[in-house]
């Protein structure tokens with residue numbers, strides 16, 4: 001099995017992330033973005049991953065340098081940040097999503113942020129397991145969306 005390395009998302013990752021998003025199944029677009037289209041243009045990716053409201057961005061690469069996962073944290077209100085995570089279908093269920101979220105939470109903590117939130121469209125057992133294991137607690141917002149909160 002190839003080694004997966006995590007590092008800070010940089011502008012070098014923008015085109016690779018765009019390709020990853022363009023290759024997503026419709027189902028994954030829905031579960032990640034609650035929409036039928038992903039914000040996959042380079043400008044949208046720069047705004048989300050490297051913009052003024054970005055708290056942290058983490059990229060996961062395999063040993064060939066291919067981008068296989070991304071997690072991001074964005075400022076949403078005083079002291080709070082919202083996280084999102086995505087792993088390529090070919091690399092799921094190997095702990096990479098959990099590692100991405102751990103790295104993101106640690107970077108946000110170092111940056112001075114405490115309470116995290118996330119949203120998931122139910123059912124999404126993989127992200128539910130990842131978030132619950134890290135202390136997030138869910139409440140139903142309606143329309144099949146969970147809001148997850150982590151207080152630290």
Ligand SMILES: CC(C)(COP(=O)(O)OP(=O)(O)OC[C@H]1O[C@@H](n2cnc3c(N)ncnc32)[C@H](O)[C@@H]1OP(=O)(O)O)[C@@H](O)C(=O)NCCC(=O)NCCS
Pocket residue numbers: 028031032083084085086087088091092093094095096097098099118119120121124125126127129130133
């Ligand atoms: C959510 C996502 C990032 C998880 O990535 P991953 O690399 O597979 O995550 P991990 O391997 O770290 O953990 C998956 C966990 O889900 C659990 N899981 C997966 N499918 C499950 C199922 N059907 N029932 C119960 N648990 C399940 C695994 O057992 C694992 O938990 P564990 O660590 O306690 O064993 C990935 O599925 C994904 O990219 N989905 C599409 C985008 C998305 O939905 N993002 C979330 C909204 S922000």
